[in-house]
Amino acid sequence: MLCPRCSSNQNDDIKFCTSCGANLEAVREALGRPGNKLDWSDTWVAQMFMSGKANELRKLELERRMGMTPEIKRYNEIKAGVIVSSTGLGLAIFLHVFMKGIAGNVAPEAAEIITRLWIVGIIPFLIGVALMINGLVVSKKIVEAMERGKNEPQALDDVPAPRGLHTPDTSEFIPAGMSSVTEHTTRHLSHTEQKVDR
Numbered sequence: 001m002l003c004p005r006c007s008s009n010q011n012d013d014i015k016f017c018t019s020c021g022a023n024l025e026a027v028r029e030a031l032g033r034p035g036n037k038l039d040w041s042d043t044w045v046a047q048m049f050m051s052g053k054a055n056e057l058r059k060l061e062l063e064r065r066m067g068m069t070p071e072i073k074r075y076n077e078i079k080a081g082v083i084v085s086s087t088g089l090g091l092a093i094f095l096h097v098f099m100k101g102i103a104g105n106v107a108p109e110a111a112e113i114i115t116r117l118w119i120v121g122i123i124p125f126l127i128g129v130a131l132m133i134n135g136l137v138v139s140k141k142i143v144e145a146m147e148r149g150k151n152e153p154q155a156l157d158d159v160p161a162p163r164g165l166h167t168p169d170t171s172e173f174i175p176a177g178m179s180s181v182t183e184h185t186t187r188h189l190s191h192t193e194q195k196v197d198r
Contacts (some may be wrong), residue, residue, distance in 0.1 A: 001028070070143045078135035085128025092121025 001010050004027055006020040015025040063073075096118035103111035 070139070070146055074135050074139040074143055077139055078132055081128045081131030081133075081135060083128070084131060085125050088121045088123065088125030088128055090121070091124065092118045095121055 001012050001024060002008075003010050003017040003020065003022055003024065005022040006017060008017065008019040010017055010019075010024060016022065017024055096115075099114045099117050103114045106114060
């Protein structure tokens with residue numbers, strides 16, 4: 001057996017490592033337990049190979065456990081939009097001022113290009129605006145639809161309560177407004193007997 005602490009080769013009969021004194025008997029017991037097999041379904045490799053639907057369900061479950069409601073996600077999206085658009089606007093202003101200073105020291109052809117580099121800041125600005133619009137309009141509709149789904153009665157709530165006994169000392173059933181199971185069967189049988197007689 002190979003000692004896990006010092007990596008020295010040891011005899012299988014001894015309980016402790018002769019080099020470092022590690023408890024090899026405990027190591028053998030731990031390795032011999034049937035529950036110590038690696039569960040590949042709980043690793044990042046399994047997550048990588050998950051289908052899109054399973055990965056989405058796992059993500060939703062993690063968000064639910066962390067208390068991330070759709071309304072909180074919507075506010076976070078709007079907040080991210082404000083931050084990104086502000087960053088883009090700041091970048092555009094910085095590049096405009098900075099490049100104007102540089103443009104005076106370069107050739108006129110290069111100065112024309114340099115003075116227009118501030119447009120790069122428009123890209124994050126527009127992304128931030130898109131995030132805000134999505135959070136204010138689209139995500140709001142999704143949250144409202146989910147709230148309506150929660151408020152609608154469930155199919156199980158519409159079903160009448162099953163019949164049960166009044167008290168332990170009686171055999172009377174509580175009427176549930178349904179007819180007997182055998183009632184329809186006997187009606188069916190009486191119709192077939194009449195057809196047979198004719």
